[in-house]
Amino acid sequence: MHPSTLPPPKLIQEDNEFQDLVDTLHAQPRLAVDTESNSLHAYREQVCLIQFSTPGYDYLIDPLSLSDIGRLDTLFASPKTEKVFHGAEYDIMCLKRDFGFNFSSLFDTRVAIRTLGRKRSGLQDVLAEEFDIQISKRYQRANWGKRPLPPALLDYARLDTHYLLPLRDRLDDALHAVGRWEEALEVCERLADVDPHENGFDPEGYWRISNTKSLTPRQIAILRELYLYRDSQARHLDRPPFKVLGDKTLFAIAEASPKGSGALQSLPGMSPGQIRRHEKGILAAVKRGQRAPIPRRPGHKPIDEIVRVRYEALRTWRKDIARKRKVESDIIMPREVLFAIAQSAPHDAETLQKVMVPLDWRFKTYGQDILRVLWD
Secondary structure, eight states: OOGGGOOOOEEEOSHHHHHHHHHHHHTOSEEEEEEEEOTTTOSSOOEEEEEEEETTEEEEEOTTTSSOOTTHHHHHHOTTSEEEESSHHHHHHHHHHHHOOOOOSEEEHHHHHHHTTOSOOSHHHHHHHHHOOOOOOTTTTOOTTSSSOOHHHHHHHHHHHHTHHHHHHHHHHHHHHTTOHHHHHHHHHHGGGOOOOOOSOOTTGGGGSTTGGGSOHHHHHHHHHHHHHHHHHHHHHTOOGGGTSOHHHHHHHHHHOOSSGGGGTTSTTOOHHHHHHHHHHHHHHHHHHHHSOOOOOOOOOOOOHHHHHHHHHHHHHHHHHHHHHTSOHHHHSOHHHHHHHHHHOOOSHHHHHHHHTTOHHHHHHHHHHHHHHHHO
């Protein structure tokens, strides 16, 4: 059915409607799922909408209006109901962070597409290719935390799940046809174990601003004070820190170490409005940084040379296999699993299998090759 002819989605904002819907969803063997968050519009991101689609129906659950959505945990954790996402990892990380949900029985259509070696894996491209359906991403950066949500946003949100179930069936057929079903499924199942997405302030985050290595120790101290000032303003305004002052602006201020407002005018991102809003705070932060103790860069445990050599050998092997398969390297083996193998250096198949759990298909397919790379 073309998007323009679809019936309106059902918005769930009342507790009694939510309870009824959960019962309905539990009866389904398969559900399409997506979320919308407000990361571009709030200091602390939160999930603002959860979309579910069943054959013929689209539901939009509003967690900001409901008193408690905890009953979704048993649904997400149920092995009896398959949950179909497109690009599941971030959705799952956010749902775990905000609600503590557990997950099982997952299918990610993007994982399936990449396993098949298709280069365009964005939902917009996939729907155009598979169903000749054109969907707009114009509301991708919308403020999903604002209420009420206009009809255009509701319709946009439902399209992220409406076609996922028929898409899943097509990809199921395609994966079985080329013998790649198990390969895709074990990656999908592994998504249940991703860690919750961090949503707090990182006091050492200023070290991740680009080019900090080019700053002097004193300029680093100033950058730290500017970073702390920006965070305090972002909290007060309930805005993402980058919308208060960008990283490039913080870096430029720290590098210039201005003593007066005149020096701010020539720095990137310091418009007249920004100077008016932040002049006092910025100059005070610079002054504090000029007196503050010099920060120490967080230490990273060095990688043993033998581990690095093994890892590079495994990376080369993985790249060669991926090139032959015409897929991205991480489809062959996730980076963190490859590194775990390099660290543990298993000598036999039994030990290697334990390191690779739950990637049984990959162990059976590549296990002997991996041992040869390590020890031949």
